[in-house]
Amino acid sequence: MALSTHTTSTGYLLPSIHSAPPFFTQQPNPTTLAIATEHWVKLITGYARHRKLFFLRVEDAESPGNDWAEVLRNERINRRLPPTYLSYILEILVNKNLAAYEPPAQTRAVMLFWRLPEEWAEVLHEWATSTGQLNSILTFYDITDPPLESPLTGIPIPLLRRAIGILTKSNRAQIISIPDGEGVRFFPGNKYVG
Template identity: 30%
Template sequence: MAEFDWPWQYNFPPFFTLQPNLATREKQLEAWRHLILEYHRAHKMHTLDITEAQNSPLFYNKSLKRKLSVETIFVVLEDLRKRGHLEWLDKQHQRCYVYWRTLEEWGKLIYKWASKNGMVNTVCTLYELTNGDDTRDEEFHGLEMDVLKKALQALENEGRAELIFFDENEGVKFF
């Protein structure tokens, strides 16, 4: 894993206690939002599992011996969800997608790539988009299939792409 540049808050013990003062809490949650998204972006991770998260360095600063409690993790994640950066995968709220870019942003990014590379009006497979050689330098390289589909659906709603199914393969056509 690449060395992650932790923000100063990560080494500030009160960061791991939910602040009762509302103004302070607002700033604290803002820092958490930022940290979680940056962390996932840096590690190209798209899902988060609550049980695992409690011991991941993200929520557990071992050198400081401070850990964000599960209740507080939920508060932070709920805050992310409200801003469209997170989506629960199950009703029990055990796993979730972390969108370090919102679906719209992903869609735009993919469309930008497609138009730059002359892929408009052609069909590419979804596998090509996430794992193809052409997209190796793009941020959406390695994007999870479900997230990709959701992003493309968002594009579809805007009328700039169409999802196509052929031979058990899935593809997309950009307009």
């Protein structure tokens, strides 16, 4: 049996290790476990970026038929990632700053940073600049669900807050209280102007 890559129905190219049955077992040898987990981390962040998925939950490994099924399962070899191992992988993702537990104070779900919050901050500022929305007040909804689809469409509010927080530090954004909650105003500048 040869281990080969596989293109999923959503057009993602799975690496050949995904067709290796032991890939779906939490390895008892720490060194081997680290190697396998590193592959999972790459696969999960890559797939999340491909599908623009922001959340990964332990329960995604518990039941079929969700956004993650074609990664967390391999029906061709009849293997699936056990929830306990996924839970461990989530912990590693958080430790590597590639994810954060969201909501905080639990360990069953993470928000994935397939772009780092710092990168999101730049994307956000660039979008505001290129769409001519500097200095005007925007609601969070204006950003997460703009009339014209943007790279920020669907970004989770907690992640948006982080990005705005980073821009605030370089005086490129300001959180403003508006009647129905919070808004944000962007200012010209770049990350080197503090």
